[in-house]
Amino acid sequence: MFDTMGNFRKGGTRLFRYVAAWNDHPAFPEFFRSVWDNSRGFYDNVNRFQEGSRRWSMDVFGHINKRKNRLMTRLRGIDKAMEVSFRHLLSRLEVKLKRELDEVLEQENRLW
Known part of the structure; x- marks a missing residue:
């Protein structure tokens, strides 16, 4: 679930959180292009981005x-x-x- 208001859900899947430090990673623009398709609807693209970014963050970006x-x-x-x-x-x-x-350290700073 995409939630821009910062609301928390009890149980179920974790809310998606965009990590601003991703912007600094050299592989992020290519990742974004690979999941975002202008021929699809906005919500479909958001869902694809959320799903892909969880994997990308763990596999490429790594744990800061x-x-x-x-x-x-x-x-x-x-x-x-x-x-x-x-x-x-x-x-x-x-x-x-x-x-x-x-x-x-700069990426860590951007997390906070």
Whole structure:
């Protein structure tokens, strides 16, 4: 059920919630084009979007907290390894992971 008023239903399926952070994911525009068909009616498109976005969110977008924790764990590992011996490969990886973490933190911020 699509509910724009924020009403909660007891039992049954969970209400659909649009996650604004999806907009920032590079694969989202293509996903949207794949489920939205202008030859269909508005409500049919909304239903298709809701169903597809649940799968897309889990399969492609992923869980923000899990991604954040995974990135932070990897960065801590790099820090420990760099304390022992500086390596250019680790340094480049650290920069890349920090960029990814910044993106995830921005997505997390948009959730709130």
